[in-house]
Amino acid sequence: DAGVIQSPRHEVTEMGQEVTLRCKPISGHNSLFWYRQTMMRGLELLIYFNNNVPIDDSGMPEDRFSAKMPNASFSTLKIQPSEPRDSAVYFCASSDSNSPLHFGNGTRLTVT
Amino acid sequence: AQSVTQLGSHVSVSEGALVLLRCNYSSSVPPYLFWYVQYPNQGLQLLLKYTSAATLVKGINGFEAEFKKSETSFHLTKPSAHMSDAAEYFCAVRDTGGFKTIFGAGTRLFVKA
Numbered sequence A: 001d002a003g004v005i006q007s008p009r010h011e012v013t014e015m016g017q018e019v020t021l022r023c024k025p026i027s028g029h030n031s032l033f034w035y036r037q038t039m040m041r042g043l044e045l046l047i048y049f050n051n052n053v054p055i056d057d058s059g060m061p062e063d064r065f066s067a068k069m070p071n072a073s074f075s076t077l078k079i080q081p082s083e084p085r086d087s088a089v090y091f092c093a094s095s096d097s098n099s100p101l102h103f104g105n106g107t108r109l110t111v112t
Numbered sequence B: 001a002q003s004v005t006q007l008g009s010h011v012s013v014s015e016g017a018l019v020l021l022r023c024n025y026s027s028s029v030p031p032y033l034f035w036y037v038q039y040p041n042q043g044l045q046l047l048l049k050y051t052s053a054a055t056l057v058k059g060i061n062g063f064e065a066e067f068k069k070s071e072t073s074f075h076l077t078k079p080s081a082h083m084s085d086a087a088e089y090f091c092a093v094r095d096t097g098g099f100k101t102i103f104g105a106g107t108r109l110f111v112k113a
Helices: none
Strands: A005-007 A010-013 A019-024 A031-038 A042-050 A053-056 A065-071 A074-079 A088-095 A107-111 B003-007 B010-014 B019-026 B031-038 B044-050 B056-058 B064-068 B073-078 B087-095 B101-103 B107-112
Touching: A005 A088, A010 A019, A019 A088, A019 A107, A031 A074, A042 A065, A042 A074, A042 B101, A053 A065, A074 A088, B003 B087, B003 B101, B010 B019, B019 B031, B019 B087, B019 B107, B031 B064, B031 B073, B044 B056, B044 B064, B044 B073, B073 B087
Parallel strands: A010 A107, B010 B107
Antiparallel strands: A005 A019, A019 A074, A031 A042, A031 A088, A042 A053, A065 A074, A088 A107, B003 B019, B019 B073, B031 B044, B031 B087, B056 B064, B064 B073, B087 B101, B087 B107
16 A cells, blocks of 8 residues: 655745646545645645545635546646745545545645 | 644653643534644654544554543543654544544644653
């Protein structure tokens, strides 16, 4: 079991650029979550999917953020255009029906 | 709505001393409760979980937590701290039958030699 795989581990980009974060959940898990972690706000749930369908995106901060899950083994979180205040660590996590979350190692995003 | 409150953003203990990290939750239905640990530059790892079986839950690395419904608490303890326990600890709640897991603000544990 390779665990939840996120890429890239680090991303540095300039304000206004598009950023795409990627996640491969654990095989067999039917739920996928995107979290953002900052010093000021802690861990925030942005969006989650169940069986590839977005269930709750109320945590997505603005229309600049979008997430997709085209199949059971891949999800993306896109920020367009990016802003300095989007700098954070973004985590992807997956689970099956009643199991705890399994987290990836995160993507550290820096927007200059 | 669910919520989690962790008392104390920082806790410092001496090596060999008792570790106590406090967590109180709010949930309208019986919850699942979790403790996670995060080491620098890593994701969160599950320490232990409560899913309505035994109220005293044992986890990895010698940690345990007790679910107290009357106090809506799920405090994390370890009898004897080790230097390797220094990390950030998160309490989390999820409604039974639900998908959403809500995390507390975290408590950073420092262990002094």
